[in-house]
Amino acid sequence: MSDLPKRxxxxxxxxxxxIQISSRALATEDKVRFIEALAETGVAEVNCVSFVNPKRVxxxxxxxxxxxxxxxxxxxxxxxxxxxxxxxxxxLRSGLDxxxxxxxxxxxxxxxxxxxxxxxxxIAEQRAMLARYSEASIPVEWASIMTAFGCNFGGDxxxxxxxxxxxxxxxxxxxxxxxxRGIRLADTVGWATPASIEKVVSAVxxxxxxxxxxxxxxxxxxxxxxxxxxGLRFGVDQFDSSCxxxxxxxxxxxxxxxxxxCTEDLVFMCEEMxxxxxxxxxxxIECAQMAEEIFGAPLPGKVMHAGTLARFRKAGS
Amino acid sequence: MSDLPKRxxxxxxxxxxxIQISSRALATEDKVRFIEALAETGVAEVNCVSFVNPKRVxxxxxxxxxxxxxxxxxxxxxxxxxxxxxxxxxxLRSGLDxxxxxxxxxxxxxxxxxxxxxxxxxIAEQRAMLARYSEASIPVEWASIMTAFGCNFGGDxxxxxxxxxxxxxxxxxxxxxxxxRGIRLADTVGWATPASIEKVVSAVxxxxxxxxxxxxxxxxxxxxxxxxxxGLRFGVDQFDSSCxxxxxxxxxxxxxxxxxxCTEDLVFMCEEMxxxxxxxxxxxIECAQMAEEIFGAPLPGKVMHAGTLARFRKAGS
Numbered sequence: 001m002s003d004l005p006k007r008x009x010x011x012x013x014x015x016x017x018x019i020q021i022s023s024r025a026l027a028t029e030d031k032v033r034f035i036e037a038l039a040e041t042g043v044a045e046v047n048c049v050s051f052v053n054p055k056r057v058x059x060x061x062x063x064x065x066x067x068x069x070x071x072x073x074x075x076x077x078x079x080x081x082x083x084x085x086x087x088x089x090x091x092l093r094s095g096l097d098x099x100x101x102x103x104x105x106x107x108x109x110x111x112x113x114x115x116x117x118x119x120x121x122x123i124a125e126q127r128a129m130l131a132r133y134s135e136a137s138i139p140v141e142w143a144s145i146m147t148a149f150g151c152n153f154g155g156d157x158x159x160x161x162x163x164x165x166x167x168x169x170x171x172x173x174x175x176x177x178x179x180x181r182g183i184r185l186a187d188t189v190g191w192a193t194p195a196s197i198e199k200v201v202s203a204v205x206x207x208x209x210x211x212x213x214x215x216x217x218x219x220x221x222x223x224x225x226x227x228x229x230x231g232l233r234f235g236v237d238q239f240d241s242s243c244x245x246x247x248x249x250x251x252x253x254x255x256x257x258x259x260x261x262c263t264e265d266l267v268f269m270c271e272e273m274x275x276x277x278x279x280x281x282x283x284x285i286e287c288a289q290m291a292e293e294i295f296g297a298p299l300p301g302k303v304m305h306a307g308t309l310a311r312f313r314k315a316g317s
Numbered sequence: 318m319s320d321l322p323k324r325x326x327x328x329x330x331x332x333x334x335x336i337q338i339s340s341r342a343l344a345t346e347d348k349v350r351f352i353e354a355l356a357e358t359g360v361a362e363v364n365c366v367s368f369v370n371p372k373r374v375x376x377x378x379x380x381x382x383x384x385x386x387x388x389x390x391x392x393x394x395x396x397x398x399x400x401x402x403x404x405x406x407x408x409l410r411s412g413l414d415x416x417x418x419x420x421x422x423x424x425x426x427x428x429x430x431x432x433x434x435x436x437x438x439x440i441a442e443q444r445a446m447l448a449r450y451s452e453a454s455i456p457v458e459w460a461s462i463m464t465a466f467g468c469n470f471g472g473d474x475x476x477x478x479x480x481x482x483x484x485x486x487x488x489x490x491x492x493x494x495x496x497x498r499g500i501r502l503a504d505t506v507g508w509a510t511p512a513s514i515e516k517v518v519s520a521v522x523x524x525x526x527x528x529x530x531x532x533x534x535x536x537x538x539x540x541x542x543x544x545x546x547x548g549l550r551f552g553v554d555q556f557d558s559s560c561x562x563x564x565x566x567x568x569x570x571x572x573x574x575x576x577x578x579c580t581e582d583l584v585f586m587c588e589e590m591x592x593x594x595x596x597x598x599x600x601x602i603e604c605a606q607m608a609e610e611i612f613g614a615p616l617p618g619k620v621m622h623a624g625t626l627a628r629f630r631k632a633g634s
Contacts, residue, residue, distance in 0.1 A: 191626060196589075273511065
């Protein structure tokens with residue numbers, strides 16, 4: 001197992017991915033205490049809110065209030081998501097830890113369905129956003145390629161399309177004098193298997209050996225943790241994941257676009273295999289239990305229900 | 318991905334593993350129609366019932382009635398489970414497709430907790446059972462090693478203990494002139510990760526290169542599908558799994574010993590990666606939906622809720 005990375009960064013997506021898709025109206029104070037608890041687990045970043053149209057995503061109407069009420073810990077990034085200029089300007093006033101992201105889709109059909117813009121228009125928009133980030137002194141370190149493993153609107157996505165779109169992102173960054181740190185590949189609608197993870201990740205790493213590769217995985221069809229493992233084998237060292245398996249993409253075109261890969265299940269696997277996440281698993285399980293209480297429903301995480309192995313090891317020693 | 322097997326056998330465990338743990342009393346006719354539907358999916362084997370003490374497992378009190386009422390298809394094995402001589406005699410009269418299994422536990426603590434017998438007593442019992450199988454002309458092809466990846470009673474299980482217990486099984490078979498076809502490694506209580514799967518499977522394959530290796534996996538801590546993938550990479554070509562993710566071991570010592578790895582999720586992953594299962598995924602999803610109806614509860618399978626990729630590929634072509 002010597003080819004697994006020694007250490008990975010976990011970006012917690014539960015507050016954003018989970019709350020934006022929830023049909024239950026959640027109280028601002030519950031969102032705040034959930035984010036604050038997550039920030040105490042040791043994750044590198046908590047994605048707190050999205051600055052999107054409150055008519056489309058009513059649970060994000062209080063994004064500014066959530067950001068304002070947070071008591072922040074040192075050593076954790078409290079991030080937010082935006083999809084356009086208007087969202088960015090809101091994010092900029094929120095006081096969150098912003099980082100610009102170059103956001104492209106490997107499938108043009110998804111881009112059109114998701115934002116109404118094709119690839120060329122999206123690139124032009126991203127170029128304008130990069131100029132705005134520069135003006136606002138907001139750093140840009142990663143590009144994210146959506147639908148990198150398949151698309152509900154465009155079908156299978158060739159590896160060459162992912163590499164080509166990643167190249168456009170690298171070029172866009174270079175135009176602004178930015179050297180990217182990494183490329184995040186998103187299985188936006190849950191098509192990936194370990195085999196496609198291997199193919200796409202190895203193609204991207206071969207083309208850009210000095211860039212980190214991250215994965216944003218959904219567990220739509222049960223392969224989420226397996227896909228994370230396949231990524232680890234090929235040097236992926238950053239994962240987006242959701243506490244308790246919260247989440248799903250409300251615009252993905254079908255209601256089964258279920259949650260992100262579950263943070264505590266991913267942390268369990270990594271730590272058991274000797275891959276350090278920096279995350280305190282017991283605290284993350286407490287957050288998952290808090291999420292079930294706040295959301296008022298059983299959530300799909302497994303380790304939160306089964307518990308860790310610690311008590312059995314103690315009994316067996 | 319050239320190291321993955323071209324073809325794997327799926328043994329469907331849902332009727333036995335799922336029904337034995339259900340707290341809801343299920344009707345015999347529902348059990349029968351569930352098994353009959355599963356037998357039409359293309360799985361190699363359906364494990365239909367267990368011949369165990371009805372006082373401990375009330376839902377198996379009608380095991381004989383279920384077996385008697387089945388309309389059987391050609392090309393599918395309708396198997397049953399027993400744990401002792403009394404159970405075997407009941408199974409023998411049931412008309413099911415019996416095969417003797419050498420059943421040992423890598424953790425003696427589990428063996429004692431599960432059956433009241435230590436390793437030496439278990440071996441003596443298995444020796445007597447083999448003699449009885451021979452007398453009854455029941456074939457013996459596989460050995461199964463329980464708690465091969467960890468134990469809630471004994472803690473971590475060294476690889477050497479698994480290999481040593483597998484050697485005892487091979488020797489037991491040889492005493493009776495039986496050449497085993499394979500060794501099934503069971504993650505009875507959900508401790509395995511892809512790393513431990515690799516270690517244990519590769520040790521067993523190295524010692525017995527001509528034997529098949531199977532995996533009986535539980536998804537207790539979310540690693541079930543990832544563990545199956547790790548097994549595939551090391552040549553495992555037989556999996557026990559449960560439709561809709563039904564199951565769990567009622568004697569595993571904690572209530573979170575959740576379901577087996579989910580059949581349709583496993584089939585989805587295999588088929589998408591070019592590993593043939595012989596299973597019709599659409600039919601297996603229909604069985605999973607039938608299981609939710611019969612059990613009257615949402616079940617943990619993912620593909621059954623998200624659907625396959627076929628409709629999106631059609632739309633995108």
